[in-house]
Amino acid sequence: MAYRDFDQTALSRRALFRGGAHLGAAAALTSLPFGRSLLAHDVSQAWPNVAALAEKYVSQRKVANLFATFGWKQDPHLHTVGGGTLAVNGDTEVDLDTIYRIYSMTKPITGMAIMMLIDDGLLTLDQPLHDVIPAFANMQVLVDPEGPLDDTVPAATPITIRHLLTHTAGLGYLITSKGPLLKAYQDLGLVGGRISRTPIPGLAPVEPAPGLEVWTERLASLPLMHQPATRWEYSCSIDLLGRVIEVASGMDFETFLKTRLFEPLGMASTWMTVPESExxxxxxxxxxxxxxPLPVDPASNSVYFDKPHVPSGGGGLASTPRDYDKFQRLLLGMGETGGVRLMSEEAVRVGTSNLVPETVDLTGTWMEGQGHGAGGRSHNGTFGWGGAAGTLAAVDYNLGLRGALWTQYMPTEAYPIRDEYMAALEADLTAMRARMMGDAA
Incomplete structure (x- = not known):
């Protein structure tokens, strides 16, 4: 089995964070003239450039689908633009209940699960990790991140929950580590998200650790890439938080997500293993x-039909546009949605704020000029993250807007869809503003 963390492979800061900023660019959306389409799902007429972008990629069969969703505050109604089919040569059209591999869009969900445990008083933001998992008590740090594993110095400070939430713990990743540390991650099966049941050219098969607890023990046996709280490095830290959730809550990770988030929110189509009936x-x-486009994980034989060896809090979930929007409504509702409060307002406010320690140097990293909260990017009133197969989701607190982009291809930089999407939004908004000014005159 080719089972390797491929999440965010080949993503540059430009591809991920410029794309993630598209909601912040929509400054005029609060006065958007939907007109008769206000109660419609498909509002492509109001977004001709976005619709044309989707049509271009789908009609040229560069992607099977390109589907955008927009929602306002706590209104459960979702507006959609674009479309396509489940597969390039398929007939079944995508809709709000289509299942996508969301990969790293799992991270904000895991981050908010941690914030719920902080709400419960079972964790604190700056609590040392070794309080929860003693194996991380005396960590060593590589002198050279690409050097030999026995050339280390003691960690100057303990890893904390904050560090894990913000990728500042000094941990590595299969997609960021190099040299002996990368080989050790591979040899020990320290995988994250899954790609395919079949071998993929250029990717060596990695046998995953037999469960999240063993995965965690093996991770604790390796040195860190960097001293904690000194550098932002995209890492497996959110996967590790899945084990933190298990120890702190007394539930296995997937059960916690189901009972505390998915069931109360009505997210009935979000899983790490897609049921046969779906x-x-x-x-x-x-x-x-x-x-x-060449099928890397065909829907007829997907790896997501198998139970994962290691449930990945950093990239393991499959979900639908409708389901993920319910999670976004929780964020915009500051912990309350549908008249039910699942988290305190303070927990959401803190979790969506910039939690990066002041001691961290962001120079030259993906996060330079940005902020990072509980598993997602936090910048100028927006919070969200993207996935390795082209998905993207963010909420904008300034506008009360929630939005997402849905497609399914890897790597994301194969096409400039995210940059083109933002440009299309800007063009449509410029036209809307001009029409509104004309009407007002």
């Missing part, structure tokens, strides 16, 4: 080679 709703995931 296989017909899953998209096919594509690898882009020379501009052509």
């Amino acid at each position: 296989h017909h709703r899953l998209t096919t995931n594509y690898g882009i080679m020379s501009g052509y």
